[in-house]
Amino acid sequence: MAGSTLGTLLSVTTWGESHGRGIGVVIDGCPAGLSLAEQDIQIYLNRRKPGQSRFTTPRKEDDTVEILSGVFEGMTTGTPISLMVRNTSQRSRDYREIASYYRPGHADYTYDRKYGFRDYTGGGRSSGRETIGRVAAGAVAAKLLQELGITVNAYTRSIGPVTIHPDRFDLSQMEKNAVNMPDAEAAALAEAYLDQCRERQDSCGGVVECVISGLPAGVGEPCFDKLSACLAKGICSIGAVKGFEIGDGFRSAEAFGSDNNDAFYRKEDGSIGKRTNHSGGVLGGISDGSDLIFRAAFKPTPSILTEQQTVNREGEEITVSIKGRHDPIIVPRAVVVVECMAALTVLDLLMVSMTSRLDRIKDFFGV
Amino acid sequence: MAGSTLGTLLSVTTWGESHGRGIGVVIDGCPAGLSLAEQDIQIYLNRRKPGQSRFTTPRKEDDTVEILSGVFEGMTTGTPISLMVRNTSQRSRDYREIASYYRPGHADYTYDRKYGFRDYTGGGRSSGRETIGRVAAGAVAAKLLQELGITVNAYTRSIGPVTIHPDRFDLSQMEKNAVNMPDAEAAALAEAYLDQCRERQDSCGGVVECVISGLPAGVGEPCFDKLSACLAKGICSIGAVKGFEIGDGFRSAEAFGSDNNDAFYRKEDGSIGKRTNHSGGVLGGISDGSDLIFRAAFKPTPSILTEQQTVNREGEEITVSIKGRHDPIIVPRAVVVVECMAALTVLDLLMVSMTSRLDRIKDFFGV
Amino acid sequence: MAGSTLGTLLSVTTWGESHGRGIGVVIDGCPAGLSLAEQDIQIYLNRRKPGQSRFTTPRKEDDTVEILSGVFEGMTTGTPISLMVRNTSQRSRDYREIASYYRPGHADYTYDRKYGFRDYTGGGRSSGRETIGRVAAGAVAAKLLQELGITVNAYTRSIGPVTIHPDRFDLSQMEKNAVNMPDAEAAALAEAYLDQCRERQDSCGGVVECVISGLPAGVGEPCFDKLSACLAKGICSIGAVKGFEIGDGFRSAEAFGSDNNDAFYRKEDGSIGKRTNHSGGVLGGISDGSDLIFRAAFKPTPSILTEQQTVNREGEEITVSIKGRHDPIIVPRAVVVVECMAALTVLDLLMVSMTSRLDRIKDFFGV
């Protein structure tokens, strides 16, 4: 595959540039019989829209989704679902300047080296707008997972040095602050920190955490398509992600085995549970029935007003200051992107896991 | 794919259980004309062999590789290269006890849930011996990369709380200590730490770092097959890995954009370089011509002598102490596994990148 | 993959139903630097448009293609090319009748069994309009192949019992008759035959032949991705195709080896040629440098006015006569579809073949 398609049974293919005619995605393999309307997708897209707080770009993007195929009389038909968002906010500004040099921290240089030239308007395919396709598809996956009793929730865990505290964790707080933090106190600190950042004409990074509940045990394929490995790929394929960890992640590298192992116990209903969840819901790369918990590290937005050294296409060293409508941080808007990539990954592997046992296949076909 | 195959143009399919007849791998898509002998692969396998220091299991494993196909008169033919290592060290010990309960931190429970039962002898497919296939294949990839001027070097970065120091970094030290650390002083501390671990009948984790040099710019496919995303998957598919980060990784989540961006400059030969390498060698998921640097977090070995709570197959709560020949840490032996997964991933994407530009395709075919 | 994506390096994903909002395709992996305009694609789409002769449905379909992404300033950028054709000719006719029963020879019954229900308007995803995505993508592939000196030409070989004669073969005749036959005499006979068919309120089938010239030797991957095998899949994935053969095909099953083998000889320029081409351009599934020649058998259009026995959704046996705007034969319009599927398949395998030899990879990277 050339890189724009992801998934085995549920596959998504995204397309579109920041300043082209639109952005879209084709979802192939979505089971028939899911009730689906544009509004189901729109609410996810709205969560990633800019202009919703003082920390996101004031650029207005309408991002209205259109279902082009795969839904008939309000139900998915099992055939490809094509979703499109027209680009409407294309300013006629002059991109010639940006075209002439390589912005530090951006993909300008690597696209030029890979393809010989690049679509320099608004970042082209490496723009954050590329995530629209991921979110539109993820909204469908999340809706289907909900029908199966599986929920996916992501939120901002940290912004710069400010991290949420477990004792104050309250998911309902997420929507009440500009940074999507499930901790009112941390959110206030983070907002103050971001104000300082902006004053300094700088940007900063952060961490998104995601919890998946209700996932049955047995999802994930050894050896290469482990649930953790596929999540790592899906999450690290998001533009600004520089790290991924599941369960205790990098902290487990400093732990003792006696602390890191999760003890099994017998639940009241006779089923088996774990006393702790250091593993983050996977053992041997297969879901163990506990909550799946992982984190993604986002680098600071590379577009900053602060002066930077770089080189132009002629190879001359120059100093630049990136103007334009950019977020000082992308983490709050990236929360829904993480959630959607997780939903897509989990749903795909969940469907694949249906064929792991002959006895269940026999039951399925009634033989 | 069912999970045991990885890669687009260069694909590997691994097979084999810890205590079955053998372990192996099929490499498909290896270009014709690479000089290859069993010894080229054996030196990599020897690096992951147990019994080489007091911190690895005294279990003797011969792990002698056999090339079954794909090489003719010392050269790869372009057809599948099948490699096999016979299992020779199968003790006739009684695994019935292990079969009867779920070891904490192991995949016993999830395999049972996924497949209905499991091969309980020595961990079956979730055993560390599964990595033999990865290493055998990676040795071939690494040899081919060397022909193209690309080197891949992994080493132990930290063990528990002990981390190597950049000022003392010396790759030649790696082979001189039992923990594969390129820093003699840190290695001594780590060894002392491991001795304490073992005395406590406990285990610990660590971090492996990997550097890839000589990689041309332009490798990695937007949007889902980013170089960083594919590395994340390859690395996180290794059994005990709980985290992956590239460049500054999780630290970049706490950085400012002005610090995290790498300034471009003009090199003496007129080409373009970067003053720093916070990005770890990728921009927009595509290699930028700098060194590729990433890290993998390994959890502590789950098999420990210390008593643990768990549940048996009858659902009764019991207390267990895992006997047997187990490493107190797997990191030193995992170094070569990381190196090999990196080599496989990079070589695959390097070959895919050959078709990104029409002008170069025309040159290739002489039109 | 769920079935709507085809290809390894150059992959296409099609979407859309007959009477939905549109039909489209995403081409991923198209190399950067190909000059491409909507008109390049439109001329291919026009070749499959209905209403061009008295043997194609009088239904007017505009089928105007829009390039939504992947092209910047007239050049492909290397990122996904999204193409869409809006459905404009949706009659508000009542499809309830068709919805209530299973048309013989159509996919109504199998879609119902597979998905639980179906989009009954105009055939949904099993409609001939699905081929729009194939043709739009194939037009791009064909243009790129031309840049490499490779041409793909398909034509009607037979209609019912009327077959073209090699002695009268003239590709320029194709556009001069209503049946796309490169033989004026056969075309006249075929047209007369079709007139009879229509009078009888019946339909008929035919054979499309395709010749690919200029393909270098070495394309096709043993063992499963043989050039012949991938062509077979691509061609047999076209709705009404019931058979595929390459070179002498089924006739070779009746031949002697001494007749069927193609003798090699030395060409004047010193290169190696074949005296005959019974193999159709492949040996061992790999292109041999000769013309690639294959044929596809198309069944008669299943929609006929003649009365037929069938069953309705309630399981009652009924008699039906399929009204509507249907072609008495689909072969003339299918010619361009065959051509396009061939172009897509050949281009993909051509790009894959670039990595078969280490010496050429070294040359490519200049090492």
Next chain:
Amino acid sequence: MAGSTLGTLLSVTTWGESHGRGIGVVIDGCPAGLSLAEQDIQIYLNRRKPGQSRFTTPRKEDDTVEILSGVFEGMTTGTPISLMVRNTSQRSRDYREIASYYRPGHADYTYDRKYGFRDYTGGGRSSGRETIGRVAAGAVAAKLLQELGITVNAYTRSIGPVTIHPDRFDLSQMEKNAVNMPDAEAAALAEAYLDQCRERQDSCGGVVECVISGLPAGVGEPCFDKLSACLAKGICSIGAVKGFEIGDGFRSAEAFGSDNNDAFYRKEDGSIGKRTNHSGGVLGGISDGSDLIFRAAFKPTPSILTEQQTVNREGEEITVSIKGRHDPIIVPRAVVVVECMAALTVLDLLMVSMTSRLDRIKDFFGV
């Protein structure tokens, strides 16, 4: 994929050359819980073994299969099943002669052009021995299909001009003649025809037919992974196959729609059947519940004693006569190969089809 792997959920990867150390296959994605012993596979391998009649090469091949992984205590575990057959019959004959020129009808020339050189001993990877991996894997697939009530039966339909007659069809006759024909009379004629062939030092081709019974409706994925398209690929990937057709195939190209359409009717048990089966068991590329019927055209064995013109590696024109132990026809031995490729293809798509409907997925997971 580089071409040696086939399948989505059930994938097979074959390896091995004619005169290397062995031939093998890795089956990934085989569900856990299938009872499997080496003998189950051996009976299939024995059917393709040479030396069983006067029309197959007198070369003795033992072809004893070894299960290397994926089976524990007689049951498949869900992990990769690695199967190997050691090459034991390697004559120390001199292949230098064959190495020096290109045998007409063989892949010598194309391998040389693709890979730069070739393993010239016994055909290397393009040898008929490559089918051992297909047959070993297909035996496992066929056994699993039987557990689901699905049977796959292939047989020789024609040899040269001799074709079986429907009125004399008797599957039990297959094993009683040297040509695997389910028609005693045709078999006798075919044997006489083959005797003539051999006297003339020539070879001939034939057609294999395959019937799959018990397949539920709903298998096959539009648009590219149609059941017919995937079968076409699987079958056309067999070395000597030059054509594929399903149902009436090429004959349907000469039929009228009124004859070719299959009328639906109501069976006594209330389910829906078809009065005829011109479609060969697929409608819109999806199984319709009828028997699946397809045919494969095999070219004559290219190795013949008769003198042929060709070119040597120095580019000189020469005359050759291919000595050695070769079958005058490969069709009888290819019957089991066709059967096995069909079993693999059908099982894979059957498992994929389990996720086509949300209501059934809910049932599966008990929600």
